[in-house]
Amino acid sequence: METPDLDIQIKTLPTQPGVYQYYDKNGAIIYVGKAKNLKKRVSSYFTKNHEYGKTRVLVKKIASIKHIVVDTETDALLLENNLIKKYQPRYNVMLKDDKSYPWICIKNERFPRVFSTRRVYKGGGEYFGPYTSVKTVHTLLDLIKGLYALRTCNYDLAQEKIEAGKYKVCLEYHLGNCKGPCEGQESEDAYNENIKAIKEILKGNFKDSLSQFKQQMRDFSENMQFEEAQKIKEKVEVLENYQSKSTIVNPKISNVDVFSIMSDESYGYVNFLQLSYGSIIRSHTLEIKKKLDESDEDLLALAVTEIRQRFNSKSKEIYVPFMVQLGDDVKVTVPKLGDKKHILDLSLRNAKYFRMERFKQMKIVDPDRHANRIMAQMKADLRLSEEPRHIECFDNSNIQGTNPVAACVVFKNGKPSKKDYRHFNIKTVEGPDDFASMEEVVYRRYKRLQDENKSLPHLIIIDGGKGQLSSALKSLDVLGLRGKIAIIGIAKRLEELFYPNDPIPLYLDKKSETLKIIQQLRNEAHRFGIEHHRNKRSKSALNTELETIPGIGEKTIVELLKHFKSVKRIANAKLDELEVVIGVSRAEKIYNYYNTK
Template sequence: MNSEIENTLKIIPHSPGCYQFLDEKGKVIYVGKAKDLKRRVSSYFNKFQDNPKTRVLVKNIRQIKYIVVNSEEESFLLENNLIKQLKPRYNVMLKDDKTYPSIVVKNEYFPRVYKTRNIVKDGSKYFGPYTSVMSVNALIDIFRKVYHVRTCRLNLTPENIAAGKFKVCLEYHIKRCQGPCEGYQSLEDYNKNIEEIVEILKGNVGIVEKQLQSKMQQYAEELRFEEAQALKEKYLLIQNFREKSQVVSNLNYNLDVFGYDDDENSAYINYLHVVNGAVVQAYTFEYRKKLDETREELLSLGIVEMRQRFGSESKEIIVPFLPDLTLTNVEFTIPQRGDKKKLLELSDKNVKQYKLDKLKKAEMLNPDQRATRILTTVQKDLHLKEIPWHIECFDNSNIQGTNPVASCVVFKKAKPSKKDYRHFNVKTVVGPDDFASMREIVERRYSRALNEGSPLPQLIVIDGGKGQLHAAVDSLQKIGLYGKIAVIGIAKRLEEIYFPEDPIPLYLDKNSETLKLIQQLRDEAHRFGITFHRQKRSKSQLTSEFDNIKGVGTETRKKLLTHFKSIKRLKEADEKEIIEVVGESKGKIVIDHFKNQS
């Protein structure tokens, strides 16, 4: 496994989508789908493959590409499109290339309407493909019941009908066909029904809804409730038959889709090529900015590049904004709603994923880059004079005033520096006074740092609101550091950030990296302080009556507790038994201690 594959496996998202394996020549050798891309793709490399064909496939992989989608269903559709388009070598060996069904309106006299998986260019109209066979069957059943389309394969030319070559079948007698084979229904009347069916397949379901509602009302008036209920179920099915998919649409779009994003140095463009409503190409690429190019210019370059590379002649291009480009007989569209809007959102999703993956790869190769980016954001958000490479956070901990302690955690380059963490026993404060405790520990921490010449932080974070922050500021003023070190407080209630001498708090976006880093500092200081506090409480609770017996050491106490198990049993024990356990001299000390207590 080469380094490129290793890096891809580290950044690939836990999202549904399709993945492509490429060989050393850059040719796609396998296309697969996944509900979770990271888990599925990683499984090829982190375990032994039992299938020898799969082992051969993995051996030939040199590069991995992937496309994210919105659902597992869409990953099926996209995989189907890509396999038919790319014809990868190992898909033939490792899986069955299934095709999703379409609905055809046949180009013939008295057109039939039926399900098919084979597209024949004979002038017929095809709609789909559909992911749900149940939806297709329900729709065709609707057409047969409502419009009485024929199901036979007879060649119903006007000449054959006039010659009387055919006789009506059972479908006519059960009123599922109007008998065009014997001339009982005209071609004009039949084609009107076909026109309505085509409108429904295009998505205009309002026509058939009225038909069904009228039929249901008629059946209800005739007290034919079971038939009315059956029609109601079909009515609900036809309302839901269109797949809400961005990868395959029921409308036969032929268009190109471009998503765009950028940063200071680069522009990122995603290209989706849609043929007959199906996404058959997806490609994301990057332009390095050289001069002060506008986003309109960069998008124009990308459009020309991709259309030439993939030989696209689509007459419609979906874009997030109008490019600085004019193409002959080509229309640019900025969709506001509907299927085209969803296709643009899918393209935007892939371009943002590409940008995120590039950032993650760069940060893996240079960890300091991530720290610089995060801390530069912190500096900007908190209006600091310098980048806070060294941050310290303080927290108090006490329960009902007992065992008051405090903690100081240290982050360097946005990561915990645990060797620099410190615990404090609060010495000068009696009772639960958090403000006084904060004054003491801040003064002790930085007085010692000044005396020892230790490096000082660029930012101090106080776990608490205005009160704790002011207490810390008092100590910094006392030792002459206020104004030299930035200090803020974070309150737990609404995660508001307080600054000294500013009564109005700062509210950061809950997803901002600055707030997440401050929360990580606060939570780590709280965890570290609570751990120390628990240790002190446990130690104090373990102090027993033995500690008050002069002349009895650790080893003697251990022997007594091992033998008698408790103080109560020791008090009730016979003097002779005590002397046998610890000897005569130590035994008399213990016996005299309990006698004096009595």
């Protein structure tokens, strides 16, 4: 049967919840999505005017649509998750993860063993995990081993085999790490009581174990068995110490999953914390590469389903920063204050730190990728037509109207290019006129670049508001560069960004990387300009003071400064102090000049 046209396929879609799959002309699956109402959701792709480029490309490539109807929205979410992992469609977020995680297994056998494993066998025992950190597994196993005597051998401890005397106790028994169930020296009931306590510890519940050990300690003390009481006391301290490190919220918060999301232009970072009796028993952050500018709501719903599946979570309640639809089986809570909000904030902090670490690693391992990401971010934030790989920033310095100078600093790929920095002494402007000075330096800078046939910047940043920007634009007009180079002004007070012919400034997020780079450029231009201005003022001060004294030359000035370190000290020096350095004749001239003045 021939595939019907797209518009017919859309018109005949059901209005039930389900999963839709888009295929290209080659029959390859390119996108999988979920919907509460299949017809409404799929129709929106073809009726909306999509601003995001990749969505437009996706829509153009759709040749046919298939769908699967399910009972509930939750079923649709689970099915979407499985299909994405199975087919890895080009325009879906990536959920690939080949890594296997460690579990703690309590073996399904008489006198169960407790050990770590990366393989889960159905019916093989009770599994706790998976854990995202092997270190956590080792810590827990060491804790359990210190508290309870468990067997480590792999014998089949069937009752008849023990009674037949088939086994003998090993070194672990003599070391006190095992009580010898292989020779019938420990009852199955006593051993299983320990296993029951271990299960509670693995769930994060330390309360029962602590009260049990404390009671044992009191019993031993009352019976004058102080050595045994001391051993129990040490176990209590180990347990309390471990609990104090892991309990960070109200212990009443139990069997809860916490999710938070942090995202940027290209990636979403979803952090997952699992809580049991007020302890974090698991933390994991999932990095998701965006494909179609997905919203945080879409990413979080997808990630919650993926993470809960991956870690086999059976929690009946989750905490999230905003409401997500996950069906009726899970209670979704959006905390606003108290302990619940505290743990949600902690999760968000983990996501932020993970993102920061990824960026730092990227800078070291793949600086090009880091630069590409920053440039793409700046292009989007500043509404530019091309990435600002080469940025130049101008700043004027004329403290108290003296020695007007200007500075131009250059950033390439988001980093300072100090060899390209330039100073300017203002030549055509009399007095402190920032606007005229800006007009002069911008003209001189780009006239020279044109004459020398050097590459022009992609973006010019003017340290100042509308007036400074207008002055710079006049020079670009004269040079025929207006419209060829993007130019913006940044006002100091509120970090407003001004654009040519636009009276309304742009305000960037105070924490955005784009604004941080612009501030770095401006601060660098200011520092560089002030440094040059200070040098000019110092030279000027020397000229007006020491060099104006008749009979005092440059060599004399250098000798004096080497000895006295400053002009002020020379002016306040006594005659005999000056004579020691430069002789009687010249010392008298300097002494008389300052003292008669």
